[in-house]
Amino acid sequence: xTTTTLTRDATHVAPSRTDVRPAPARIPFRRVLxxxxxxxxxxxxxxxxxxxxxxxxxxxTVLTIVLGDREDLTFDSFAGAVGSPMSVVLPIIGxxxxxxxxxxxxxLTTFTLVPHRRTVLGAKLLNTLVIGAxxxxxxxxxxxxxxxxxxxxxxxxxxxxxxxxxxAQIVLANELGMLxxxxxxxxxxxxxxxIVGYFVVxxxxxxxxxxxxAAQEWWADNAxxxxxxxxxxxxFDSNLTGQExxxxxxxxxxxxxxxxxxxxxxxxxxxxx
Amino acid sequence: xxxxxxxxxSYGGFKAVDDVSFTARPGRVTGFLGPNGAGKSTTMRVMVxxxxxxxxxxxxxxxxxxxxxxxxxxxxxxxxxxAQHAGRTGREILTIAAxxxxxxRTRVDEMLERxxxxxxxxxRRVRNxxxxxxxxxxxxxxxxxxxxxLILDEPANGLDPAGIRWMRDLLRGFADDGxxxxxxxxxxxxxxxxxxxxxxxxxxxxxxxxxxxELLAGAGTLVRSTDGVALATALNAAGITARPTSGGAVLAxxxxxxxxxxxxxxxxxxxxxxxxxxxxxEEMFLSLTADSQREVTSHTDPEGAAA
Numbered sequence: 001x002t003t004t005t006l007t008r009d010a011t012h013v014a015p016s017r018t019d020v021r022p023a024p025a026r027i028p029f030r031r032v033l034x035x036x037x038x039x040x041x042x043x044x045x046x047x048x049x050x051x052x053x054x055x056x057x058x059x060x061t062v063l064t065i066v067l068g069d070r071e072d073l074t075f076d077s078f079a080g081a082v083g084s085p086m087s088v089v090l091p092i093i094g095x096x097x098x099x100x101x102x103x104x105x106x107x108l109t110t111f112t113l114v115p116h117r118r119t120v121l122g123a124k125l126l127n128t129l130v131i132g133a134x135x136x137x138x139x140x141x142x143x144x145x146x147x148x149x150x151x152x153x154x155x156x157x158x159x160x161x162x163x164x165x166x167x168a169q170i171v172l173a174n175e176l177g178m179l180x181x182x183x184x185x186x187x188x189x190x191x192x193x194x195i196v197g198y199f200v201v202x203x204x205x206x207x208x209x210x211x212x213x214a215a216q217e218w219w220a221d222n223a224x225x226x227x228x229x230x231x232x233x234x235x236f237d238s239n240l241t242g243q244e245x246x247x248x249x250x251x252x253x254x255x256x257x258x259x260x261x262x263x264x265x266x267x268x269x270x271x272x273x
Numbered sequence: 274x275x276x277x278x279x280x281x282x283s284y285g286g287f288k289a290v291d292d293v294s295f296t297a298r299p300g301r302v303t304g305f306l307g308p309n310g311a312g313k314s315t316t317m318r319v320m321v322x323x324x325x326x327x328x329x330x331x332x333x334x335x336x337x338x339x340x341x342x343x344x345x346x347x348x349x350x351x352x353x354x355x356a357q358h359a360g361r362t363g364r365e366i367l368t369i370a371a372x373x374x375x376x377x378r379t380r381v382d383e384m385l386e387r388x389x390x391x392x393x394x395x396x397r398r399v400r401n402x403x404x405x406x407x408x409x410x411x412x413x414x415x416x417x418x419x420x421x422x423l424i425l426d427e428p429a430n431g432l433d434p435a436g437i438r439w440m441r442d443l444l445r446g447f448a449d450d451g452x453x454x455x456x457x458x459x460x461x462x463x464x465x466x467x468x469x470x471x472x473x474x475x476x477x478x479x480x481x482x483x484x485x486x487e488l489l490a491g492a493g494t495l496v497r498s499t500d501g502v503a504l505a506t507a508l509n510a511a512g513i514t515a516r517p518t519s520g521g522a523v524l525a526x527x528x529x530x531x532x533x534x535x536x537x538x539x540x541x542x543x544x545x546x547x548x549x550x551x552x553x554x555e556e557m558f559l560s561l562t563a564d565s566q567r568e569v570t571s572h573t574d575p576e577g578a579a580a
Contacts, residue, residue, distance in 0.1 A: 021421065026342040027373065035372050042369070043360035044398075105356035108323065109366075109414065112350045113373045115322040115339040272323040 029123065032114055036123040039106075040097060040131070049093060050131075056085035057139045061146035065153070073150045074159035078143035083170060083236065086139050090132050090174050091202075094181030095194045097124045102189040107272045117268050125182060132178045136171045173235035177202075179256045180228075186263025189270075201255070205229060228255040274299055274453055275320065275422060280329035282315055289315045291477040293329070297455040297470070299421070302448045304468030304485075305457040308562040312477040313457040314352070317426050321350050333422055345374040348422045349415030354407035354431070359400035363390055363410050366399065367417060374418045381417075388413040389439070404431025412440065416447075423447060425456040429463050441467045461558050465489070473554070475561035481554070488554050494532040497522045497545035507539035508532065518556045524549055 040046050060081040068077060098121070101107040114120050151158035181198050188194040206229045213220035224230055224244065228251040234240055240248065275297040282290040290312045297303035307313050318324040320331045322338040333341065333348050341347055357366055367381045385395050388409040399407065408431050415423055423444070429437050444454050444467060458464050464471055471488050473481040481488060498504045501517035508515035508525050513535055515525035521544070525532045529548060536543045 021347075023341075024343040024346040025375075027375070031373065031375060035369055038372065039369060042365050043358055045360060100358070104358040104360075105353070106358050108352055108356040109370070111323060112321045112352070113345045113370060115341070115344055269325070271318070271325070273318070 027114060029119060032119055032123045033126060036097075036120065037127045039100075040093075040127060043100075046096070046100075049089070049096065052089055053086070053135045054138060054142070056089060057082045057142035060085055061142050065146055065150050068150075070150055070154050071156070073147070073154075074161045075143065075147045076159075076161045078146045078150075079140065079162055079167075079170070082139040082143045082146075083174075086135060086174055087177055090135060091177040091181035091198050092195060093131060094128050094178035095185040095198060096191060097128045098182060098185030099189055099191040099194050103191045105273075111272050118264075121186070121264065121267065128178055128182055129175055132175045133171060136167075136174055140167065169235040169240075173232050176228075176232055176235075176252060176256060179260065183256055183259035183263050186267050187259055189267070202229060225250055226254065227251065274332075274334060275303075275424070275455055276330075276332045277316065277320070278330045278332075280316060280319060280326055280331060282312075282319060282324065282327045288477050290319070290327075293474065293477070293479055295472045295479060295482055297422075297453050299453045300448055300451050301469040302444055302454040302456065302467055303470045303472060304464035305455060305472050305474065306461060306464045306558065307457070307459065307474035308558075309459050311459075311474045311561070313459075313474060314426055315477075316474070317352060317424055317455075317457060320424060321348070321352070323352075333424075343374060343418075345370060345420070346418035347420050348424060349418065349420040350424045351408075351411040351415045351428055352424075352426045354404065354411035354428075357399045357407065357410070360398055362396050362398050363402065363406070364395040366410060367395075367413055370414045370417050376418065384413045384417050387416065405433055405436050408432055408440075409436070412443070420452070422453040423455065425454070427458060428456055429458060429460075437463070459562075461555060471554075473558065473561075480561065481557065493524055493526045493549045494529050495522055495545065495547055495549040496525055496532050496536060496543055498536070498541050498543050500541070504536060504539075504541050504543075507541055508535050511535035511538065519559060522556070524556065 041050055061078055064073065064078055064081040101110055110120060111117055147158045147160070180201065181194070184194040184197045184201075185191075188197060205227070209219070209223050209227045209230065213223055224247040231244060231248040231251050234244055235248070277293055277295050280290055280293045281288065293312070293316055295303075305313050305316070315324060319326045320333065320338060321344075331338065338344060338348070344350075361369075364381060364385065367384055368378065371378065371381050385392070390406065390409055390413070394402075394406065399410070402410065408428055412425070412428060415425065425444075428440060432440060444456065448454050448469070456464075456467070465485065468485055470484050471482065472479060473488075496504065496508075496515075498521055501519075501521040501523050504521070505515045505517040505523045505525075508523065508527075513525050513527045513532060515523050515527075515532075517523050527535075529546065533543065533546055536546075
């Protein structure tokens, strides 16, 4: 009984506010990083979005085994099957990492607890990229299990035909997709608009570029310098030439780094309401 | 301590905040009073760095807000209780704030208890919270880091009478412990019952500020009849400075008996006659609310109100 009273008293006697208190230590970046990571998982939608990475990988793998021509299935088949849902889910994670603060108006609390928007956005970006890399490893792992299961069914030796450099390229392609999503999130600060924007860039623009290329020879020859999709998609299934890497760099600058810079500037100056 | 110095903020040509200066002192509750759209929220957003000021400065505890190393541990802020992720539980929202400030998790439970959210309520998603519960949660977030300063925008919105009473006691206790409280409201009564100091804002400008006693003292008499203008004229004729306000009311600068006598002598039936305690403030506030014209504001600005 006595102990209870004592503890209660102890918690109730807060340090008096009249005292001149020493200023607290500066919030370390690691703390912001942890909090932002937690915020990506702690809502139902956030949780299921993350879970969908695993779920989609498993579904894609199972479908490949069930529907595919099992004799010819190699690791590459599974990586391809698992990779396509990833290329849709991951950019959405990139978008929502930013926009949820605005669509749910949590930015009000976030930026009063940490009044350094650059720091918060940096933490979000880093988390997004790490989640992208980890997701790709998970997807690859699920694909590997699929490859083992498939070869066990057919009784053949599994074929591991993905070089680590190829895998690295696929990861890079997906990280670029996430960065594009993140940049659109900063630009629009509105989930539906940014997601629609992403699909316009990814699904509508290639068609337009193709049509333009069919009509205009110059564009057909030089689209690689302007069309991010054309260069980024190369990462999925081929070894890039020096020129193609340069084109990738240039298009990324145009479609990812530039929007990212503009979006960042807008967010840093905007009023949070 | 919060110091606002010559703060201005314009949107296009519209001056939302116009040369606002005031100080909220430790150990006191400062009420920031003004009708909706007067510039209260803009001023408060500038205070905490969510909106960039056009010109002027705000210092909280002697620093600009963004220079506070861990703001949550020095300044508790509640600007909009509804601005929370609907899909998070109350407990999760406090946990995020606690983690950001580097506080132990036990602090979350202490705070839930302090703002009277039961464990069951705390594990519900905010989507299912009433506005009153959101306010409690928001106040909990603000108090979490044991701050020295509280900045609260319309914290009483959505609270039931018992909740308002609870908040009033809580803020009183906070100020009595030496803390600085700045709270805004568009309701005069709310501010009257809780504030020590009052800052009145209308159309982006400070129209009056001072201690509550100073502002409410407003020497004189409030007298009402069916025709306020005629009554004022009669009082003026009797050598009493008087001006009609609204609804037949007249503010007269003389004591009760003399005003009553003058009205009686003029043969004007009086429907109300009382000491004008707070009436000046009330009339000024009503005119601010009723009309947004600056001329009216300066006209009704009671003399001696500016501290």
